[in-house]
Structures are given as structure tokens and as C-alpha cells.
Amino acid sequence: MTGTVDFAREAPGDEGSALIDVMPDVAARSPFQLFWRRLRTDRVALAAAALIVLLVLMAICAPLIVKLVGARPPNQQSDKYFSLGKVGVPSPTGPSSKNLFGVDPLGRDLFSRVVYGARVSLEIALAATALSVAIGLVVGLFAGYFRGWVDTVLSRLVDVLLAFPILLLGIGIASACSLGHGCLGGLIKPGLGVVILVISFVNWTYIARIVRGQVLSLREREFVEAARSLGASHMRIMFREILPNLVAPLIVYATLIIPQNILFEAALSFLGVGVQPPDPSWGKMIADATDVFDTAWWYMVFPGAALLLTVLAFNLLGDGLQDAINPRASRS
Amino acid sequence: MIRYIVRRLLWMVVLLFLVSAITFLIFYALPSADPAVLRAGRQPNTQLIAHIRHQLGLDRPWYVQYWHYIKRLVLHFDFGYSYQNLISVRRQIFERLPATISLTLGAAVLWIVVGMAVGTISAVYRGRLVDRVAMTGALVGISAPVYLLGLVGLYFFANDTGKIHVFPGSGSYTGLTVNPVKWFTSLLLPWIVLATTQAAIYARLLRANLIDTLSEDYIRTARAKGLSEPRVVIVHGVRSAITPVVTAAGLDVGILLGGAILTETVFNIPGVGHLAYESIKNSDLPMIQGTVLLGAFFIILLNLVVDVLYAFIDPRVRYA
Numbered sequence: 001m002t003g004t005v006d007f008a009r010e011a012p013g014d015e016g017s018a019l020i021d022v023m024p025d026v027a028a029r030s031p032f033q034l035f036w037r038r039l040r041t042d043r044v045a046l047a048a049a050a051l052i053v054l055l056v057l058m059a060i061c062a063p064l065i066v067k068l069v070g071a072r073p074p075n076q077q078s079d080k081y082f083s084l085g086k087v088g089v090p091s092p093t094g095p096s097s098k099n100l101f102g103v104d105p106l107g108r109d110l111f112s113r114v115v116y117g118a119r120v121s122l123e124i125a126l127a128a129t130a131l132s133v134a135i136g137l138v139v140g141l142f143a144g145y146f147r148g149w150v151d152t153v154l155s156r157l158v159d160v161l162l163a164f165p166i167l168l169l170g171i172g173i174a175s176a177c178s179l180g181h182g183c184l185g186g187l188i189k190p191g192l193g194v195v196i197l198v199i200s201f202v203n204w205t206y207i208a209r210i211v212r213g214q215v216l217s218l219r220e221r222e223f224v225e226a227a228r229s230l231g232a233s234h235m236r237i238m239f240r241e242i243l244p245n246l247v248a249p250l251i252v253y254a255t256l257i258i259p260q261n262i263l264f265e266a267a268l269s270f271l272g273v274g275v276q277p278p279d280p281s282w283g284k285m286i287a288d289a290t291d292v293f294d295t296a297w298w299y300m301v302f303p304g305a306a307l308l309l310t311v312l313a314f315n316l317l318g319d320g321l322q323d324a325i326n327p328r329a330s331r332s
Numbered sequence: 333m334i335r336y337i338v339r340r341l342l343w344m345v346v347l348l349f350l351v352s353a354i355t356f357l358i359f360y361a362l363p364s365a366d367p368a369v370l371r372a373g374r375q376p377n378t379q380l381i382a383h384i385r386h387q388l389g390l391d392r393p394w395y396v397q398y399w400h401y402i403k404r405l406v407l408h409f410d411f412g413y414s415y416q417n418l419i420s421v422r423r424q425i426f427e428r429l430p431a432t433i434s435l436t437l438g439a440a441v442l443w444i445v446v447g448m449a450v451g452t453i454s455a456v457y458r459g460r461l462v463d464r465v466a467m468t469g470a471l472v473g474i475s476a477p478v479y480l481l482g483l484v485g486l487y488f489f490a491n492d493t494g495k496i497h498v499f500p501g502s503g504s505y506t507g508l509t510v511n512p513v514k515w516f517t518s519l520l521l522p523w524i525v526l527a528t529t530q531a532a533i534y535a536r537l538l539r540a541n542l543i544d545t546l547s548e549d550y551i552r553t554a555r556a557k558g559l560s561e562p563r564v565v566i567v568h569g570v571r572s573a574i575t576p577v578v579t580a581a582g583l584d585v586g587i588l589l590g591g592a593i594l595t596e597t598v599f600n601i602p603g604v605g606h607l608a609y610e611s612i613k614n615s616d617l618p619m620i621q622g623t624v625l626l627g628a629f630f631i632i633l634l635n636l637v638v639d640v641l642y643a644f645i646d647p648r649v650r651y652a
Binding site: 114159160162163164165166167168169171172173174175259263264267270273283286287289290293294297300304307308311312315316319 | 347348350351354358359471472474475476477479480483484486487493500539587590591593594597598608609612613624627629631633
């Protein structure tokens with residue numbers, strides 16, 4: 001099993017090397033190299049990737065950025081930034097040099113809330129994606145590899161969960177665990193963790209289905225048979241032989257569900273059962289902006305634009321990755 | 333075919349039982365609030381709470397409660413009574429259903445027509461300016477949350493809060509039987525908003541499939557026979573590329589019929605989604621059960637409808 005035979009190098013001086021000399025540029029490319037060459041020419045995907053890197057940096061360096069701009073911390077309330085509106089009702093002030101994105105109805109600086117919101121949003125979306133991929137991967141591997149009753153039980157479980165109205169289920173669990181003292185007798189405490197768990201719980205079924213399908217065909221391939229005849233254990237075959245073949249499709253799929261998870265978190269927060277105040281969440285900000293949006297447009301526009309741009313960037317990158325891995329279904 | 337449908341319907345009953353049992357367990361284990369305390373009003377005392385708890389049957393173990401629930405459901409099609417206002421769950425759901433059905437079906441017609449038209453044009457003119465503009469728009473469409481689009485729509489076009497007074501604003505929903513004209517105008521903006529996000533998905537889906545299909549040999553044969561280009565694209569191309577679109581439409585309509593929570597919330601439409609959301613906030617278990625079961629019913633039913641439709645769309649599909 002060690003080392004693949006390289007014909008060109010094994011047979012120096014014969015006709016084979018003469019052929020190589022005639023075509024010096026031909027070299028075998030690994031699937032990854034091919035993938036990378038295709039992706040490199042996709043300017044849109046690269047721009048999206050750059051935007052995502054910027055967003056991640058912004059999320060990591062949120063305190064630094066807020067300090068550099070000279071904005072107030074995200075949760076600091078103030079009653080200094082209000083102007084009297086037409087009907088004499090105090091309304092928050094709009095964008096100015098002091099508050100780049102204006103202030104919200106509690107007098108908090110919207111710029112720092114939007115920047116910190118990236119942190120919350122990405123943290124939840126990435127963690128939920130990783131968790132649901134991990135669960136879906138293990139369930140799919142077991143169902144597809146062992147088949148028989150293991151597959152029947154796991155697949156029927158997935159069927160039942162897929163029959164649920166997922167947003168409703170998500171709201172139900174999230175509201176039980178996010179409000180008050182948490183759920184399961186205080187085992188799960190309110191916080192970002194709850195939102196991550198809810199999203200993963202709802203999402204892993206799709207991944208399990210995809211992985212199962214792939215494993216069903218991979219387990220019949222020769223390399224699996226070879227490993228089995230060498231006496232490899234089930235665990236070794238599943239995780240060392242089959243798993244590496246699933247990495248590429250899973251990465252593509254993960255990039256495509258990250259934006260879905262960002263939207264899911266925003267939706268839960270919009271409905272008031274996701275991220276809890278005072279933590280800044282774009283979805284929650286949009287919900288709060290609903291009441292004042294005719295007087296304070298900035299409260300809806302900046303969090304909304306941030307959410308839209310982030311989701312868009314991930315969708316663009318996901319499209320690009322998919323094209324690069326599967327050029328037949330190319331977009332152009 | 334008939335045997336297949338019967339088998340699927342039986343499996344549907346089993347699935348609904350499992351869904352109801354899981355819902356019961358989840359919300360029994362994780363109530364968001366004590367329903368008895370909520371019922372007791374502003375000045376609850378322990379005696380009153382205990383009394384209410386007994387009245388609602390909450391002092392019995394969960395399997396007894398579940399057994400009573402299922403018995404009433406199967407024998408009398410009775411979903412029980414809301415903890416919140418003691419009104420029949422069935423009545424409340426059926427009162428709310430027309431709004432959700434109006435919203436979903438109206439939007440579905442719009443998004444399927446627009447999505448398929450855009451997808452077809454994009455596939456035929458792939459790589460050209462029309463295609464690029466359409467696909468960029470579609471990408472923005474799938475990236476925008478529906479409530480954001482709804483709020484933006486209201487900001488610009490609502491006749492109370494908007495800049496240009498075009499559509500009735502949030503909370504203007506009127507029943508079809510009350511006033512058909514007002515029903516139509518009040519739902520126009522919600523339809524457009526909901527359909528926008530969905531149409532984007534359908535346009536991308538159909539375009540990708542149609543591009544694949546149009547490169548098949550039989551399409552070249554059809555062209556060689558001298559068929560007109562519209563006939564080749566629509567009769568030979570779209571008809572074969574439509575299968576995944578039907579699947580997606582079935583799933584989406586099924587999910588939305590169980591409650592278009594976000595759209596209903598933004599536009600304040602008194603539909604099932606709104607009802608479900610309120611009942612979760614109030615820990616109103618019978619109502620949650622009812623709405624979750626309704627949602628699951630629609631999802632499973634539409635899945636079956638899609639599978640049966642396949643047999644009509646694609647002559648190669650046969651069920652035994």
C-alpha cells in the first residue's frame with residue numbers, strides 16, 4: 001500500500017522517458033491542484049473569499065476596530081444622542097462623525113454593535129455548521145457503512161425529523177432554552193450555545209442523508225475491499241479509508257450551509273428567541289428597528305446590509321467552490 | 333400506483349404519530365414557561381395554580397397526558413383546548429388556515445412562474461448580459477432574509493408608513509370571503525416579498541438543470557428535425573429539466589402551509605405561523621401540538637404529491 005508506482009522515474013533511458021522529453025510540460029495533477037487551478041481563475045469567488053477573510057478579521061478584531069474608530073462599546077447606553085422629532089418625541093440621531101452608523105433607541109452606538117454583531121453571527125454560524133457536519137458525518141457513515149438495521153433505524157429517524165416543520169421546532173427549543181433559566185433542569189443555560197445547538201439539531205439530518213448516499217457507493221470500491229482484506233477494523237475503514245473521500249464534498253456543502261445558518265440565527269433572533277439582549281445580533285437589531293424604521297432608517301439599513309453582504313459573500317464562495325469541484329455543472 | 337399511494341398514506345399516519353410523540357416529549361421536557369402559572373393571571377397563589385394544573389391534567393404523568401391526547405385525536409379528531417384561552421385548538425387552527433393558504437398559494441404561483449421564466453431565459457442566453465444580470469439578482473434574492481425584504485417593502489411602498497403609497501401596510505389582511513378586493517390588495521406586497529426570495533432559488537435551479545439538459549443528444553436531434561427553437565427549449569428541454577423544480581416546490585409549499593412564520597410576523601397576517609409562534613411563547617402545549625402536527629401533515633402530504641406527480645412528468649418513473 002505504500003508509494004505509488006511512478007513509471008516515468010522507474011524506467012530511465014527507455015522509450016518512456018523519450019516520450020516525457022518530448023512533452024516536458026505534462027505532469028499529473030492531483031485533484032486538489034485541478035480544483036485550485038479552476039478556483040484561481042474565478043474572480044468572483046476570490047473576491048467573495050477576500051470579503052469573508054475581512055469579515056472574520058473584523059469579527060476577531062472587533063474591540064480594536066471600535067477603539068480605532070473612537071466609537072463607544074456596543075452595550076453602552078446613553079441619552080445624549082437624541083433629537084426632538086417633529087411631534088416632540090425624542091428620536092435617536094442618525095449617522096454623524098461621532099456615531100458613524102447613528103445610534104439605536106437606547107442610545108447605543110450602532111457602528112460598534114454592527115461590528116460586534118459580525119462576531120456573534122459568524123461564531124454561531126461556524127460552530128453550528130461544524131457541529132451539524134460532525135453529527136451528520138458520523139450518522140451518515142454508520143448508516144451507509146453498516147447498512148441493515150443500523151441504516152433502517154438511523155434513516156427512519158432522519159425521515160421523522162425531516163417531517164417536522166423545522167423553523168417551528170427551532171423556535172420551540174430555542175424559546176424553551178433561551179428564555180428564563182434554561183432547559184432540561186438548568187442543564188442547558190441560555191446563551192449563544194443554545195442557538196448553536198438548536199441550529200445543529202435541525203441541520204444535521206440533511207448532511208447525514210448526503211453522507212449516507214456517498215458512503216453506500218464508496219464502501220463497494222476496491223480500496224475498501226483491499227483494506228478489509230488486510231484486516232482493517234470497521235472503525236479504521238470508516239474513518240481512515242472512507243472519510244478522506246468525503247472531505248471535498250463536505251467542504252463545499254459546509255460553505256453552502258454556512259449562509260443558511262447565518263440566516264437561521266438571524267431569523268431566530270429576529271423572532272426574539274435567538275441571541276438574547278444585550279448581545280448584539282443583526283437579526284435582533286432588524287426586529288428592534290421594525291418599530292422605528294420610518295424615523296430611524298439607519299437602524300434597519302446597517303445591520304440589514306451587513307447581514308445581506310455576509311450571506312451573499314458565503315453564497316458566492318460556495319458557488320465558486322462547487323463549480324471548481326464539479327466543472328460539468330459550471331455556471332458559465 | 334394505487335397500492336403505492338395507500339402504502340405511503342399508511343406510513344404518513346405512522347410518521348404523524350411519531351412526530352406528535354416527539355413534540356409531546358420535547359415540550360413536556362422543555363416547557364418555556366409553566367402554563368398553569370400563565371393561566372393563573374396577575375396574582376397567582378399556590379392553591380389556584382394547583383387547581384388549574386389539575387383542571388388541565390398537568391398533574392398526571394406525561395404518558396397519561398399523551399394517551400388522553402391521542403385518544404381524543406383519533407376518536408373525535410379533537411386537538412384539545414388551548415391552555416391560554418380554553419378555545420378549541422381545531423377551531424383556532426381552522427380560523428387561521430385561510431390566511432396562510434392564501435399567502436402561500438398566491439406566492440407560490442408567482443414564484444414558480446417568475447422563477448421558471450427567469451431560469452429558462454438565463455439558460456438559453458447563458459453567459460450573456462441578461463443571464464449575468466438575472467443571476468446576480470437571483471443571488472442577492474437568495475441571500476436576503478424575507479423579513480428584511482418585507483420591511484424594506486413596507487418602508488418604501490406601504491400606504492401608512494411608506495414613502496410612496498402603493499400597497500396596504502402591515503396588519504391590513506382581510507379575509508377572502510369578507511372582501512375579495514381588499515383580500516387581494518392586502519396580500520399583494522406579502523406575495524411579492526415572499527415570492528422574490530423563492531423565485532431566486534427556482535431560477536437558479538431550473539437554469540442549472542436546463543443547461544445540462546440542453547446539451548443532451550436528443551435536443552440536437554430535435555433541432556435537426558427542424559423544430560422551432562421555443563418548442564425545443566420548452567417542450568423538450570424544460571419538460572425534462574423540471575423534475576427538481578417540482579420537488580423543491582412541493583417541499584417549500586408544504587413547509588409554508590404549516591405556517592409562513594417570518595412573513596406572517598412582518599406583515600402581521602393572522603395565519604397559522606403567527607398562531608404557532610404565539611403558542612410557543614405562551615407554552616401552550618395543545619396549540620403547539622396542533623400546529624406542529626398540521627405542519628408535519630402538510631410536509632408529508634406534499635412529499636407524497638410530488639412523488640405521484642413524478643409519474644406524470646417523467647414516464648420512466650413507475651411505482652409498484
